[in-house]
Each structure stands twice: as C-alpha cells, then as structure tokens.
Amino acid sequence: MEQNKASAPVPPTKRVRCIVKLGGAAITCKNKLETIDEENLKEVSSQLRQALIPNTDSAKVLGMDWSKRPGQSEPPSFVDEFSDQPVADSESFIVVHGAGSFGHFQASKSGVHKGGLSRPLVQAGFVATRISVTSLNLEIVRALAREGIPSIGMSPFSCGWSTCQRNMTEADISIVIKAIDAGFIPVLHGDAVLDTLQECTILSGDVIIRHLAAELKPEFVVFLTDVLGVYDRPPVEPGAVLIQEIAVREDGSWSVVKPRLEDTSKPVEFTVAAHDTTGGMVTKITEAAMIAKLGIDVYITKAGTDHSVKALSGILKGSIPDDWLGTAIRYMS
C-alpha cells in the first residue's frame, strides 16, 4: 500500500534506539483550546532526558532554549556556563507528537482531511491547522531543549512528505537521518500535507511513526498516552482489565497473551473497539500491531509515570516485570 519513492537508501550511522509518540491527550488539556498541560510536558521532558542522557544530574542541566521567558527581557544567564568538553553521547531517539487540543478544531472545522484546496474554507483551514500544530511543536521543542535535549523541530510538510488518497507516498527521511547523525533529536508531528489525489489531507502522528519504524528499524517504540494502556472494556467501567501483552503474528493478526481474559470466545478487536469512543485506541492498536510485525516491540503506557520511565529505558526488551503497568505489543514468530 505504501510506496516510498524518495526515501534515502542509506541507513543512519547511529542506530535509532527508540521512537517515542507523545500523545496529544498526554501533553495538552484536551478540552481547552490550544492549552498545553505544562506539568505533564515538563515531567515527560525530564523522563526523556533521563532515557537519552543517562546519569545526568537534573540540577546541572544546561538548557538549550535561550529564548526569553514570559515577563523577562533578557536571555537566561546560564548560557555562559557551557564547558568546552565534547558533547555527551546521547541515545538516538525520535519524538513524534500528536495534536491534542491544537490543530483539531481547525482541521475538523474545515475538513482538511477530506481534501479540496480550491474551497476557501479548506485552504484557510489548512493554513490555520499548520499554524496551530507548528506552535505546539515549537513549545514541545522548547520544553525538551530546557531539559538539555538537543531537539530539532521538523514539520512533515516542510520535509516534503505527501500522501496519495491519505496513504504516505513521498517521505524522504534523509534529513531525519542527517539530524540524528549530527546528534540531534528530531521532533516531528501530525501535520496538514499535500495529497496527489485529493489535494490535501491530515497526516497523523501514528502513520508517521509506522513509516519511520519501517524505515529505521528502531529497537523499540513507546506510545505515551493519558491512560495506562489498552483495556478489555472502557477503563471507567468496573472490572476493566488492563491488557498487558499482545502477541502479533506473521499475518498481522494479534491476540492477548497476558492476562488470560475470562471470555476467550470474544474477539479482542471487538473488546478494544467497544470503548473506542474517540476513535483513537483501535487506530493505535492497529498501528502498533503493524510495527510489532516488523519485529519491533511497542509499549503503550501512561506518560509521566514510573511505567513510562521503564518503557523509555528499554529494560522491557528482555522481560516485562509483573508490576509494570502498560500494554506491550510484540511479534511472536
């Protein structure tokens, strides 16, 4: 289904350890237009720093966001404290974030995903969506940079990525590779892009992650969300059980390995779909299964918890501790 006409044939010199999805719901306030959940974003950024540059002392972090802060007219003073030592070797991560309360209003109001750039509402909605999602991208890049993470914002539109009938067709990842090789952490996002058949559409963060995972073969992929993982029924319902492990087979089908669900006759697709009121979880698990099929472990867990620390550290690659709360989706040959 996917063709990657312009993809770089050269793999990165540095192997990508992890691709992290920052779910929109985890870092923004879902029901407040264009409002970042500052506390969560700070915690997520701090955890990412620990995973990327292990053994750093948070008190000694020198930030890379030198822009002035609200209410101040001077840049931060720590800028003079950078040493002349070579930069610490950091792990190769890629961050992809969703939109949450950014972009959603603009995109749905105008129907950008349905295409038709010759209509003024769609054209304006395309521009408005990009303004909204790029402003969120800038704030996430700044939050990561404040933690000393060398983050570089990269918009799929500017990277030249486009779709045909909403499937990715052009996605030259050579600049993502170059940024990684230069020691940076690329920060990409769901974006409004051009579509050869319907003129324009929305390229979601999840589709971007699937594409990057297929091309770069990271060791593992982590989805950070606002719930602990995938449940067998809506998590607010009494008795909802967190699905801790899903096995994906060669043909792409998948089944729950842990815990053993009581009603095994009920197809898992249905139980997952049943609480998918936002349309998010089914997409997520389908995308995750496609990544796991490539032999790449996928961990879905709640952002800013001990469980996300473990997922980001990579220790789940061996065995999953019983007290880890989240959903691991892995290939079973």
Add this chain to the structure above:
Amino acid sequence: MEQNKASAPVPPTKRVRCIVKLGGAAITCKNKLETIDEENLKEVSSQLRQALIPNTDSAKVLGMDWSKRPGQSEPPSFVDEFSDQPVADSESFIVVHGAGSFGHFQASKSGVHKGGLSRPLVQAGFVATRISVTSLNLEIVRALAREGIPSIGMSPFSCGWSTCQRNMTEADISIVIKAIDAGFIPVLHGDAVLDTLQECTILSGDVIIRHLAAELKPEFVVFLTDVLGVYDRPPVEPGAVLIQEIAVREDGSWSVVKPRLEDTSKPVEFTVAAHDTTGGMVTKITEAAMIAKLGIDVYITKAGTDHSVKALSGILKGSIPDDWLGTAIRYMS
C-alpha cells in the same frame, strides 16, 4: 561556487511573480531581544495582501489564523463566514525573512556560523537559534494569515537544505514549488543548517533569496528594510544622497545610474561600505547585484511606505517614477 545537487528539474506551473525579503530590522525591534515590531509587521502584511490579492476590501478579509488570541479562550468567530466559492487566484509570491532581534543573540553567543557541533556550546546554540528563528517565522506566518494570505512556514533545515563551507550545496526546492502550485505563499527564513565541512553554520535569508531567484526566475525581487534604500554615505550624515538606480553588467560589476554622483572618481563599493557598520548593506548590494545579473529587477525600499506598495505591485518593472524613493538594481546588457 554553488552546486544544486538535489534541485527539482521541473519548473513550477505558476510562474513566481516576486520574492520578497522582509528584513529583520523592518519587522523586529532591533535592540529589544525577540520583540516583533507589531505595527510594522501588520502594515507590511496588509501591503502584501494588496499585492497578492488585488482589489480586496480590507474590511472583508477572512483571516486564516484561527488560533486563539492572547487573553481569549475561543477561536475567532469569523470562521463560519467562509463561502463555498473557489479561492481567489492570487499572485505567486515567496516571502523570506531575516532574523532581526531573533536568533542573533543565540547564534553569535555560540558561534554557530563557525561550526563545530561536538562542542556543547555550539550544539546548544544551534538548538537555541532554531527555536528563536522558528518562533519569529510562526509569528510572521500568523500575521500574514490574519490578512487572508495562505502562508505556509517552511524552515530551510526541515527542507533538507545544507551547505559546504557555508555555500549552499543541497537545496531541493521541489517542496517550495509544490506549495506554490497548491496556491500557498511559502514563508522561509534564515536558519541554522548542517554543513558538510564544518558541521553547521547559519544560512542567511539573503543567500536563500539568491538561490531561489536563480532557480525560479521571478519577475522581480523586493527587499523591504528599515531605510529607504542604499545611500552614498551614512543616511544620518548631512547631504546623504539616496542611490535610486544601479546598473549591473554581464561581468557582475555595477555602477550608479541615478542620480549622477558628484564625485564619480570614488568607487561606489567604497561609499556603500563606508556606512556599513552592521555589515548588512554591502552584503545586500552584492547579493542584489548577483540577482540582477540574472535579468531580474531588484528593488530595495523601506517597509510599510508608499514606496514599498509600488515596489510590490510590480509597476516599477516598466519605468521608475521620479517620486519613488528606493534603490532599483537592474541588469544592463
């Protein structure tokens, strides 16, 4: 000197009418860190709208920035007023802006232009510079969008543009062309980029314009600055004369055509350099001459004036009215 390995061979379907440089000094407050000159930016954006979409009624403009405004929690209400008529055909413009009081502190403090990404200060400065210039880019895109201009921010770094010893080597403009053909106005900016020889550097807006002009052959190029144009001595000095027309010859040399300067024995290069305390004017005139050599008229004038309206409208292409204040740089065969 320049090689464009990855440039798209296909010219845009729509001919580019004009490339506009928004000088950093014209749209930011030069001596106030990261402060936009809101009034100037609004006036420049309004003038650009008039040039792009002639005969629009400013009272009827429907903005394309639907993000919430400071102090408000709701998106603007005019979003419901978009009609179902096809979009008005607008002229093809490309906007490139400088950094002004954005990016400059970060870049000069860290020496990003000199390269050396393995040094923590340079790596951090690279990240900090990109944060600063992309935040200015976002604000300019928003200001243009509020005027109903379908503006799309595009960062040279994300476009995959890079340099070798500070000369542009890779600059695939296919995505710029696609954006234009889709009816958008690309908004690019001076940026921190990767350099194959010295690891990183700063790619200036002026160099970007020269490259785009050479590739896309626009009808004319306009530099909007904070002074009326190029003078024969510092404009604050008594008797300073505005140079109204410069002729560029085949070999790249150039001379003043209008007005006739009293001391013709004095090389113009020197008189221009003499007041070039910021290092800006000599670069500007050298870059302008290289563009004019391609047969493309270049107009340098003050942003937000009647003179910039005339320059942007394209009427100077025929003859330059005596009351137009600015510097026209044109090819003379």
